[in-house]
Amino acid sequence: MRSYSSYVLIAVATLLVTCHALHKCPGIPGIPGLPGRDGLKGQIHLPGLLGPPGSLIGRPGRHGLPWLQGLPDSLDTERHDVLVNLKHRLSRLEGVLALNGKIREVGDKILASNGREVDFASALQSCEEAGGTIATPKNEEENKAILGIVKQYNRYAYLGIKEGQTSGQFMYINGTPLNYTKWHQYEPNGKGMEKCVEMYTDGSWNDKKCNVNRLTICEF
Structure with missing residues (x-):
């Protein structure tokens, strides 16, 4: 691997060739030659430093140090x-x-389903591989949008909500507390045995075991 000094020497040599070809070589005066028959006064000017190796030659960048080259x-x-x-x-x-009817837009979210019924882990994996996550309603409007897909397929669907370490305490899958809920009457009642959450076809929620197959709905 080349050292920093090597890159500086390469940069200086490159600019020397370029600026002498253009007859423009700004810099500091060179060191005078040694006395003697063939001694010459130093007139070579050292150029300023170039940008990082491989940088494009163009107009100066709008931001950053002056020697950085922009597009x-x-x-x-x-x-x-x-x-x-x-x-x-x-x-x-x-x-x-x-x-x-392949997608639904709500706020800044896009909802979509592949129509497959799988367990929670598989549903989450499918959504993440597509660049999203499991649909997670955070207000009434988003819950209704997810419900629209649930009704379209007439199947219960997993939501991006799971039970934490404390029994009965549910949170979003990123670990943050819920700021909106739509629990069905007397739910959740799994008492630590039902860690995942599904949406019924009326839009209400129920805690459920995570190995049961449910409709996959993703949000992006």
């Missing part, structure tokens, strides 16, 4: 056009999926 304007424009096009295509795709 050319043409690349900035091209990147902007690509992002705008992707945003447009994603918006159209969301519209098609929503129209066909």
Whole structure:
């Protein structure tokens, strides 16, 4: 592996070649040559340091140290056009999926189901592999949106809620306390034996054993 001093020497040599070709070599005066027949006065100017090896040559970066090189304007424009096009295509795709009942949007969340009934661990894995997590209602509006998918498939579904170490104390799967609940009458009543939570077809919740197969609904 090259040392830092090696990179500095390479950077200096590279810039020397470039700036002499352009006849622009700002820096500090060189060291005078030794006296003698062929002694020459030092007129070589050392250049300033380059950016990290492999940095692009372009206009200076908008942020950071002055020697960092930014992207050319043409690349900035091209990147902007690509992002705008992707945003447009994603918006159209969301519209098609929503129209066909494949997804539901609620607030800043998108809900979707693959129609499969599996245990809690498998449902969570499927959602995470797709880039989301198990649907977790945090208010009445989100609960109704999840209920819409439950009714569509007419099957109970797992929610992203589990029982903690204390019996009867349920929380979100990230460990934070619940700020909204919709328990069915007399629920939860598993007394530490039913760690997961399912949604009934009326939108109410019930604690359930995690090895039972239930509908997978993910949120993104």
